[in-house]
Amino acid sequence: MYAELITAALALTPTTLIPRQTRLNCPATISCPANNGCSSTAANGAAFQLKCTTNFNGPVIAVNQAATFAKCITACSVTSGCKGLNYKGEFCYLLGNTINVGPTVSVSNVNAATQTRPATIASPTAGSSICTTAITCPATDGCQYTSNSKTFYTRCGFDFYGGDMADGNSKVANMKRCVDKCATTKGCVGVSFSTSTKTCYLKSVLQPAVYSSNTNGM
Incomplete structure (x- = not known):
């Protein structure tokens, strides 16, 4: 042996x-x-x-x-x-x-x-701050934004993958315009905004958020 x-x-x-x-x-x-x-x-x-x-x-x-x-x-x-x-x-x-x-x-x-x-720095809670006129990630993570009487919360670095509205994808300049478009679109409950392609994805259903380095959700 x-x-x-x-x-x-x-x-x-x-x-x-x-x-x-x-x-x-x-x-x-x-x-x-x-x-x-x-x-x-x-x-x-x-x-x-x-x-x-x-x-x-x-x-x-x-x-x-x-x-x-x-x-x-x-x-x-x-x-x-x-x-x-x-x-x-x-x-x-x-x-x-x-x-x-x-x-x-x-x-x-x-x-x-x-x-x-485990993480030593907690992620901001939804509504921990109020978004100003600009929505800039990651500084505004968790901020509350109201448009057309609808309230949204920023999720920097997260994508609500799936649940896209039919013909709901478009090019926009920034996150704020993406959310404003959702606020005036019937049936829209949230958005995912690609920072790399400047594409706004309107969502009729919010799927569980998944991490994405070039996407912000709201």
Whole structure:
């Protein structure tokens, strides 16, 4: 038995071991396996530890598109109940609703992370402030805005994906004009505004909000 253990140990080469960098901060662009174990902190103070070539088989509570691993981290940090994530090909799979994120499987094209510290900065509550004439994210997150006797609340960095009104998409200059259009459109209950394309999406139904780095909801 001891001989078998020794033989197994000798069979391990440096190329089969993934270096750990626990407590070191992750760089802006991660590289696996070199940065395995590094720590990444989101803007709200939530901290996560990178686990290279790892896939967690826990329950998926949301799926987001994220151009970078850092944006995937942000998505988890602002999603209620998110405890960890799997990141594959610009798709971010958020995991939660359990104490842990499930058993792990080694997968070459998936990197994962687990939350090591919850957010230390709370998100603004709806109506915590009143929007002025300009609605500018993230400064106005949670602000209350009234147009045509209808009240709206800003959700910076969130998209009410789905529930679009027929022929309800249009190009507008800013978020305020998008909301004003909703306020005067029968059946409109909210909007999603793409900051990258300046497109206003009017919603007849508000689906659960999902994180989006280039979209603001109201």
